[in-house]
Amino acid sequence: MITRDARAFLEAARGCAPDFGPATAKAAFLVSPDGFARADESASDNRYMADAAGFDAALAGAQHRGLQAALSSVLPTLCFAGNPDAPDGLFPNNAFATVPGRLVVGRMRHPVRRREAARDDIRGFFRDVLGYAEVDLSGQPHPCELTGALVIDRARGLGFCGLSERCDEEGARQMHEAFGLRATLLFDLAPGEYHTNVVLAVLAGRAALVCPGGFADPAAVEAIAGLYAPHVAMLSQAEHAAFAGNAISASPGTAWMSAGAASALSAASRAMLDNACFSLRPVPLDAIEAAGGSLRCCVAEIY
Structure with missing residues (x-):
């Protein structure tokens, strides 16, 4: 099922048992923010991005290394070298995503970001090292920026896809099929929003x-x-605004977000995480957030 009918989706989703697959990834990969700088194309529809003077490449690199070290405490976390010609490449989850045994390559809206999807090293790692099959959506005309646009409940096989200039309905349909989801809810994002994973996180x-x-x-x-x-x-x-919606569970009992996001959490939000048995794991990422994304955007999951 792929639908805009929220009531029909909810009825179907409630019947989906948490037996679709692992709720959290077995590993993750990052891409280093080499050449960290403002990408003007991306800034045209990303209101979270700072102006050029707000980019601190040295601090972004240090914080990114800290993120890898932190995530490595709960799951194997690899890091590929960055490409200065692809300044948004530190957000690889928009271009690459996986299901068990399969790599999905997305179609980016902006030409500057399409360079990321063409990386032979990342594709080769999954093809030649892990033996994953490849579903390549990058050559078709419909934008579908993978787990930026599509938030997935991996346990139940459910998708939540916000439509914007970064993902249209046909792109959403192709992602629904590529991930093999049971049901996907389509909805329009509010004006000014570019990715679903900035406004929604499903934790484990x-x-x-x-x-x-x-x-x-x-x-x-x-x-x-x-x-x-x-x-x-x-x-x-x-x-x-502090990116508290850009969070991820890197293991069944942890909820990861930037330190700025965690400091903005209300008492009620913290209580919910406690009641759901999540340990909050904040990581300083304010320099990286100048590029218009936060912790979840940096993490490409390997299932």
Whole structure:
């Protein structure tokens, strides 16, 4: 099922057992922020991005190394070299994603980002080292920026796809098929939002962080809340702006977000994470956030 009907989706999703696959990844990879700089093409539809003077390449590199070290405490975390000609490459989850035994390559909206999807080293790693088959969506015309646009409940096989200039309906359909999902809910993002994973995080299939202001359709918010209740945090505008919605579970009992996001969390949001048995793991990433993304954007999961 792939639908805009939030009620129909919720009815179907409630019948999906958490037996689709592992709720969290077995490993992850990052891409180093080599040549860290503002990409003007990406800035045209990413309101979170700082101006050029706000980019500190040295600090971004140090914080990125700290992120890899931190994540490595709970799962194997690789890091590929960056490419200065692809300044957004430190956010690889938009171009590369996996299901067990299969690599999916996305189609990026902006030409500067399409360079990432063409990387032979990353494709070769999955093909020749891990033996993964490849589903290549990068050559077709419909934008589909993978787990930036599509938030996935891996335990149940459910997708939540926010439509914007970074993902259209046909791109969403192709991702739904590439990931083999049971059901995907389509909804429009609010004006000014570029990726779903900035306004929604599904943590290990059992909790959700939701930024209601990032959705154009309140029915989608209600459906998500209904599916994950009582383990749902409705994030305030301040939490939203601090990237608290850009979080990930790198292991079943951990919730990872930037230190800035964690400091913005309300007492109610923290209580939800505690009640859902998640240990909050903040990582300093303010320099990286100048590029318009945060912790979850940096992490490409390997299933």
